[in-house]
Amino acid sequence: MFRTLLVLLATLFCLSAHADEEKIKKILQKNYPQIGNVEKVIKAPYLGLYEVVTEEQLFYTDAKVQYLIAGNIIELKNGHNLTEERSRKLFSVDFNNLPFEIAVKMVKGNGERKMAYLADPNCGYCKKLESELKNVDNVTLYRFLYPIFPGSDEKIHSILCSDDPNKAWENWMLNGVLPANGTCATQTDKVVELGKKLKVHGTPTLIFADGTLVPGYLPAADLEKALQGIAVR
Numbered sequence: 001m002f003r004t005l006l007v008l009l010a011t012l013f014c015l016s017a018h019a020d021e022e023k024i025k026k027i028l029q030k031n032y033p034q035i036g037n038v039e040k041v042i043k044a045p046y047l048g049l050y051e052v053v054t055e056e057q058l059f060y061t062d063a064k065v066q067y068l069i070a071g072n073i074i075e076l077k078n079g080h081n082l083t084e085e086r087s088r089k090l091f092s093v094d095f096n097n098l099p100f101e102i103a104v105k106m107v108k109g110n111g112e113r114k115m116a117y118l119a120d121p122n123c124g125y126c127k128k129l130e131s132e133l134k135n136v137d138n139v140t141l142y143r144f145l146y147p148i149f150p151g152s153d154e155k156i157h158s159i160l161c162s163d164d165p166n167k168a169w170e171n172w173m174l175n176g177v178l179p180a181n182g183t184c185a186t187q188t189d190k191v192v193e194l195g196k197k198l199k200v201h202g203t204p205t206l207i208f209a210d211g212t213l214v215p216g217y218l219p220a221a222d223l224e225k226a227l228q229g230i231a232v233r
Contacts, residue, residue, distance in 0.1 A: 092211035
C-alpha cells in the first residue's frame, strides 16, 4: 500500500512538473519571441530554475517567468560548469550520421578512436589545433574543410585537388606551404551546408564519437580526455 502511494505521488509530481514546463514554454513563446524558438522547457535539478532550450542556446527562467538568465551555472565545490555539461548533452551530434564521404579522412596509428572537426585554412586556432594533433595517436580524423574567412575557398580547392589532401592540409596549416592550384570537382558546398545544419559559426569546431560538440581549440591533453569520453573545460 505504501509503495503504491509513493508511485502515485511520484506520478502526480511528474504530471505537475510537465504541466509547469508546458505553461512556461507557452508564456515565453507568446510574450518573448525575441529569445528565439523555444524547443522545450525542462525543470532543472537546482535553484528552482527551469531550463529553456532554444535552437542554439540554453537559458534559465524561474517558475513565474519573471527572469531570463543567460550564463553559466558553476558548482563551486567541484568547479563543474553545469551549464556547459548540460549544453553538450542537449546539443549533441549523431556522430555516425555525419557525411564522412565529404571529409578528408586520416588514420593515425590503429585509428580506434574517432573525431571529426570543421576547420578553415585561414583560422589561426585551427593551425594551433593541427599542432596539438601531432601529439595525438591512435585516432581517425575526419576533417571537414569549412570556409568562413575571405580567400578560404581558393585554398581549400587547392588542397582538395592535390595528390594527397591530408599532406597538403598539414603542409599548409603547419608550414604555410600551399600546393599549386589543381583542377577537380569538390564538395565544399556540402560542407557549408553541414556547418549551417550544425549551427557552426566559428572554427575549429570539434565533434567527438559520443556526439559531444566542442567549439574551439583544445590542447593535446584535453583532446586525449575528450577522446576517452571525459568532459573537458
